[in-house]
Amino acid sequence: MPKPTGKADGKVTDIGAFARTNQGTEFHADWLEDIRVNLSAVERRTATVIKRRTVKKDWQVAWMLKAISCIDLTTLSGDDTPGRVRRLCAKAKQPVRQDLLEAIGAAELKLTTGAVCVYHAMVPTASAALEGSGVPVAAVSTGFPAGLSPMKTRLQEIGESLAAGANEIDIVITRAHALNQDWPALYEEVRAFRQACGSTHLKTIIATGQLGNMNIVARASMVCMMAGADFIKTSTGMESLNANLPVALVMVRMIRDFYERTGKKVGFKPAGGIRTAKQAIAYLILIKEELANDWLSPSLFRFGASSLLGDLERQIEYHATGSYSAAYRHPIA
């Protein structure tokens, strides 16, 4: 594996498995030329895969715990305050009531969410609140959500977030490069972000809801991985079209292709619109079927979500007690 060529501006926190970064490959135009995606067939697959597989009882509970461990608990709002972020971090550290964990026999599981995801301004607060918890702080960056700020400030933003304690950086790509299929330009852009991140975990948001079709989604995914993305992520959550299973299928198939070509495992993060335990399990099924169990881990899979946790908590309470639960019984994030 080539050595990192970039230099991070700030402190890098090694958080174990997450730090095994993808340093990418050369730009391979031919890897893009082979890509063909048939939308109808993709939709048929996603409609049926969740009918071919299901989990019940204890297995269902286990899968829901897995889903929680993969959540990037997120707040990305103009009215975020330190107080709000601290409450979110508390929830990330203790996402499910201890009595429920005990009831389902998972007391000794030190369950946390996969990360907390915030804007740059909230990184110091989150970092302090999560100190020692092992829960990483992810910062959305590079002019999130549109990504149309000057390149210089976008790179600077990465550096500053790292300096402020971010363990993961979620960047946005310039959609124009993807829409116009200027793949070398996209490669160079993400390459620069990779270098700015150094060995810090890099997630690339390709904003699938704005790319128009699956062939663009697939190619943008592949270019980001060539350029060194550790994760490819569907959406900012701000587009009118969020993550969905068909888009996820296309992206994870690209992850599989990239793995087959390079031996590098890149992670996947669907974001936006994932609100229910049922949806979350559908994604996990898709990952298990199209990739492998290795990807059913926060090191290679995350949900970008804010309200999903609440539904998972309620479903877990149902399994623990046999009664359907109300939202107010669980501490809010």
Added chain:
Amino acid sequence: MNVLDKLKSMEYGPAPENAAKVTEWLEQNERSFGQFIGGQFTRFNKADFFETKNPATGEVLARVSQANADDVDKAVGAARRAQKSWQTLGGHGRARYLYALSRLVQKHSRVLAVLESIDNGKPIRETRDIDVPLVARHFYHHAGWAQLIESEFAGYEPIGVAGQIIPWNFPLLMMAWKIAPAIAAGNTVVLKPAEFTPLTSLMFADIVREAGLPDGVINIITGDGRAGALLVDHPDIDKLAFTGSTEVGRIIRERTAGSGKKLTLELGGKSPFIVFDDADLDSAVEGLVDAIWLNQGQVCCAGSRLLVQEGVAERLISKVKARMEKLRIGSSLDKCIDMGAIVDEIQLERIKALVSQGVDQGAELWQPRCDLPKEGVYYRPTLLTNVDTANIVAREEIFGPVVVSMTFRTQKEAVEIANNTPYGLAASVWSENLNRALEVAPQIKAGVVWINSTNLFDAATGFGGYRESGFGREGGREGMYEYLKLSFEKKLKPLASTGLPAVKTGKSKTGRPRMDQTAKHYIGGKQVRPDGGNSLAVADHKGQLAGFVGDGNYKDIRNAVEAAAAAGSWAGTSTHLRAQILYYIAENLSYRQDEFAARISSLSGCNAQSAAAEVETSIERLFTYGAWADKYESKVHRPPMRGVTLAMKEPVGVIGIGCPDEVPLLGFVSLMAPAIAMGNRVVMLPSERHPLVATDFYQILETSDVPAGVVNIVTGNKDALALVLAKHTNVEGVWFHGSAETSSQIEREAAGNMKRTWVSNGLGYDWFDPEQSEGKHILRRATEIKNVWIPYGDQT
């Protein structure tokens, strides 16, 4: 609870469907069943019954009576008694009952799905998400046809009593495909489900009662092939519909030959699944899962031959293997499996035997390591590579979860390999290039072509095969015609046998030597001497020698069929061109109108007026089919997907046509014109009594730009030559107007390659009456409907 272990393993765990309601139903029936006849179940026959088992566990589910001759008689009798009033109930009345059936299927959907899964072994996911919803859809759709029958099928009436025999692979769905169109059209039915899987049909009998259908409209008899044979042979059956193996289909065709029973056969297949190098390979792999591992591959239209373009073959095969490793095999009621049990030990043994022969013949076998249940009848999903086109596994239907793969270099080669089979049921074409996919689809000999998809079905879209995959369609308008007959047909009268008079060869009256007139055959656009070197004398109406024609033999037929087959490009010519040529034939005939009238009159002895009328009507008929050539067009369906299906009307191929004696020119023209208007090539056997009219006619063809080989004319012994045509495997259809005896023989011989036949059974048509002798009902015989499924969409 041990949630943490499960969190660590992230496996699926069991997810069994609840079967309590099925058990309850079986217990209510004391796990033993009689026949459903005239709205009642007969008593369980303790003396003669068989067991139906759950192939996933070996558990005996119920004991089912074997129908005997008496039972079949009673069932047919009940259907016969119910038929008239069911017919006179009218379209709307029947529509209400069909609507009730569809609603009740929905209402009982889960218990039907569970029972189907238990009796057949197929996954509950499939019965729940595919079979049962399609069953409900089929009854809804046909409630609609019943409602519209008077307006949409004017001039038609129900056939009468339909005998229907269905297979074990989609028991409930095949039952719906048979019953719904039959009763919508006003027929009554006797249906026999397969002996491995009779239970859902018997549960459906309860639904029939719940819907309040009049007694006898639907009768269900159970039993093995012996009961099927009783139904096939029963003299009071008017229509037979069979879905099953080509082998049994052929026997049925032979046994019913000459009986007048209308027949549809939906038989086997060896359907190609073609992957081009510009396909979405991951999606193609997933398509293959649906193609060959749906229902354990026990699907007549299964994509069992994987044809891959060489450049992507290695990559695709490695993706296929990776995908196969993910397949889960288990109890049919587990909601978390892809494949269930094989229907029966007998079928399992057949699969094993064929695979082992294939391996002996050089195929390389690959199977995933997946777990199989310890009990029950299971077979691993199987990939056979390195299969050449002669290998038994590339040619024979395995009817199991076994795909054979082959490679091709070019699009042309893909089509050649795809068509290199006696079957023609379905095909799947994978390419992201629509130009290519839409070019390939019409070139494949198959009744259904799925582009970038596979195994999609809808009640509005006809399903059925080309070649030895059978004939007739199920679903849609074309499926309705299979359960209707033309109202005028019952008025047709037997023709008196004409016989051939002895020819008197007196001296010429003029004293001068007679001009020798010896007409040749017309083959491949040329006048050709008969192969045997013999001629036949032809008499005029007074028995005087009128001339000689070639005495055709089997070699002349062989040559004519070869010429017709070589003129295949006629099928691809524009409909405008075909129309122009038909008008041109008419025009050229009109220049020689008087001459043809005189010839007809002198040969047949009819008066000048009727001879002139025959020529005039012939010209008009040519115009009719010139008109239809570019108007009998394909349809576009909107199945429940984002996309369309094109119901393309394609020519049958090479049709052999035996012409009637009564009106030698009009009969000839009335049969030739619709056939060639639709793109068929024909071998015409003219009236044996008056062949000179047809041999005069080839001069018209020669001057009318008819391409060589499109129309071929062979004179001689019409009945004998017709049988040569009926046996010829490169002939796709035979139309015969002549004796009942030859009609019957033709139907029997046509079973060889499952030709489409239209025989007159010795009855006479009124060739001057346009209702009887021209129009859409003849064009329908001249065409096959191929449904091309085209899902589309790119915008997210």
